[in-house]
Amino acid sequence: MASIFTLDDEAAFKQFSEYPWTTDKRFQEGLKSILATAPTDKDGNIADKEAALQKAKFFYFSKFVKAIKPESYNSWKTLQTDPARHSELKSGTALDSDTADTAVNGSGKDEAQYPRSFQEICEMVARGEQVPGIKQIPNKLNEAAPSTSNLNPRKKPWETGPTKTAEPASDVPTQASLDKPAEATSEMLVDPTSE
Amino acid sequence: MAGVLRFRTAGYNGYAIEYSPFFENRIACATAANFGIVGNGRLWLLGVGAGPDGMSVDRVYDTQDGLYDCAWSEAHENQIVTSSGDGSIKLWDVTLSDFPVRNWSEHSREVFSVKWNLVNKDTFVSGSWDQTIKLWKPEAPQSLMTWHEHTHCIYQTVWSPTSGETFASASGDHTAKIWDVRQPRSAQTIRAHNAEVLALDWNKYHPNMIVTGSVDHCIKTWDLRFPDREVRLLQGHEYAVRRVKCSPHSGDIVVSASYDMTMRVWDTAVPNRPMVHVHDLHTEFVLGIDMSMFFEGQIATCAWDEQITVTTVPAIIGKH
Numbered sequence A: 001m002a003s004i005f006t007l008d009d010e011a012a013f014k015q016f017s018e019y020p021w022t023t024d025k026r027f028q029e030g031l032k033s034i035l036a037t038a039p040t041d042k043d044g045n046i047a048d049k050e051a052a053l054q055k056a057k058f059f060y061f062s063k064f065v066k067a068i069k070p071e072s073y074n075s076w077k078t079l080q081t082d083p084a085r086h087s088e089l090k091s092g093t094a095l096d097s098d099t100a101d102t103a104v105n106g107s108g109k110d111e112a113q114y115p116r117s118f119q120e121i122c123e124m125v126a127r128g129e130q131v132p133g134i135k136q137i138p139n140k141l142n143e144a145a146p147s148t149s150n151l152n153p154r155k156k157p158w159e160t161g162p163t164k165t166a167e168p169a170s171d172v173p174t175q176a177s178l179d180k181p182a183e184a185t186s187e188m189l190v191d192p193t194s195e
Numbered sequence B: 001m002a003g004v005l006r007f008r009t010a011g012y013n014g015y016a017i018e019y020s021p022f023f024e025n026r027i028a029c030a031t032a033a034n035f036g037i038v039g040n041g042r043l044w045l046l047g048v049g050a051g052p053d054g055m056s057v058d059r060v061y062d063t064q065d066g067l068y069d070c071a072w073s074e075a076h077e078n079q080i081v082t083s084s085g086d087g088s089i090k091l092w093d094v095t096l097s098d099f100p101v102r103n104w105s106e107h108s109r110e111v112f113s114v115k116w117n118l119v120n121k122d123t124f125v126s127g128s129w130d131q132t133i134k135l136w137k138p139e140a141p142q143s144l145m146t147w148h149e150h151t152h153c154i155y156q157t158v159w160s161p162t163s164g165e166t167f168a169s170a171s172g173d174h175t176a177k178i179w180d181v182r183q184p185r186s187a188q189t190i191r192a193h194n195a196e197v198l199a200l201d202w203n204k205y206h207p208n209m210i211v212t213g214s215v216d217h218c219i220k221t222w223d224l225r226f227p228d229r230e231v232r233l234l235q236g237h238e239y240a241v242r243r244v245k246c247s248p249h250s251g252d253i254v255v256s257a258s259y260d261m262t263m264r265v266w267d268t269a270v271p272n273r274p275m276v277h278v279h280d281l282h283t284e285f286v287l288g289i290d291m292s293m294f295f296e297g298q299i300a301t302c303a304w305d306e307q308i309t310v311t312t313v314p315a316i317i318g319k320h
Helices: A005-019 A024-035 A047-066 A070-078 A118-127 A174-179
Strands: B005-007 B013-019 B028-032 B041-048 B055-063 B069-073 B078-082 B091-095 B102-104 B112-117 B124-128 B130-136 B145-148 B152-158 B166-171 B174-178 B188-191 B198-201 B210-214 B219-223 B232-234 B241-246 B252-260 B263-267 B275-279 B286-292 B298-303 B307-310
Touching: A005 A070, A005 B275, A024 A047, A047 A070, A047 B198, A174 B174, B005 B055, B005 B069, B013 B307, B028 B078, B028 B286, B028 B307, B041 B307, B055 B078, B078 B112, B078 B124, B124 B152, B130 B152, B152 B198, B166 B198, B174 B198, B198 B252, B210 B241, B210 B252, B219 B252, B219 B307, B241 B286, B252 B286, B252 B298, B263 B298
Parallel strands: B013 B069, B013 B286, B069 B112, B112 B152, B198 B241
Antiparallel strands: B005 B307, B013 B028, B028 B041, B028 B069, B041 B055, B069 B078, B078 B091, B091 B102, B112 B124, B124 B130, B130 B145, B152 B166, B166 B174, B174 B188, B198 B210, B210 B219, B219 B232, B241 B252, B252 B263, B263 B275, B286 B298, B298 B307
């Protein structure tokens, strides 16, 4: 990604591009009054509704969320949609069955795009080429003796009573424990960090 | 801590990140070279708040195959278990260099999840693309139990924070399942999403609540007593949700990592717009996320851009 924007800028741009304009009542009401007074052509249509809408969005976002420059946002947006930024991994690369794409396999065009170098490596594997830089690590165990533990487990923030490490195996069955109401409700009022 | 701490896992793409349950400044990151397609793995042990850049390497361990997950022992402050693309599970003693102290090779495919028992602290569980879940004890040469009920890859397993006999699993078969380690079959199956379920965690303050994340971009919270429908649907991620974690300090806060390159923070007690923060510091898929138990609001992430970030989100401090 181009590094001409600060991380703060990028976060603001992203937030702007995802802002829930249609469900923000304050924005919708403001927009209504802007459009009501906007210049119209001879047929009564607003001259450039899209531009007016975009202008209103920038004004509103800068006033109530975070100040952003429209021109910076627009160039960021262009970079975001630049097809050269990521290359698509086409399904059907010679990777073993469902291994590589299973974890991100969405539906059709909706898939996240893999980084370019990911595809390059996939293609090398597909062509049967050796990917450089793989070290051979001996498959052996450490011959030295493991350390002994000297510390007691620390209490978790959600554990306010005595620790349960010594609880006997005669624990309640799963389904019964699931049916119990949430037992931590009263404890939630206690600040676990305040001890 | 102000700002963002960064560390580069040079040559290795991040898959999982976990805070030590014993030492507040120690963190482990499981990584794989070449995006985990082919090549080595590396476990990084890092000190947070140390060194000139705020994060420094204590030790690294190299493995033949990519590492996909890691879990600190809850009983032994120096031990950590990793799971690998070659199906192996290794136990490391961080006082020793180079080689693991245990190695198990029972899974026949990638092991995407390994999680230590939070309550009994003497066992851990693994979930694999071979569709099985296995229960282990560090001192036992073989697994104690194998469950084969999911009909697709298993992406995540998590222990109940309040019962040492109960854990949950998330699978590509679109379901999440609840298990009792003493039973051969699952206790409950939730048809969680109409797509693969990649992410799962257990609410630390409401023992009946779990959270799932999916390829469908959505996060759902569930009450196990009423599993027919989710309690909340959290929308905002633009691509698959790879990992979710419930806050150790609040029953309302959930964090998520996604293929849309963001980490997001959700306050499920907020009715209309529960997404309270977007962390947009990565330039590739974000796969690993964890929340500090000792510094409320501190969140660590790792991603395919070879970056680890540690940051504090003020919006979630004091939400209990």
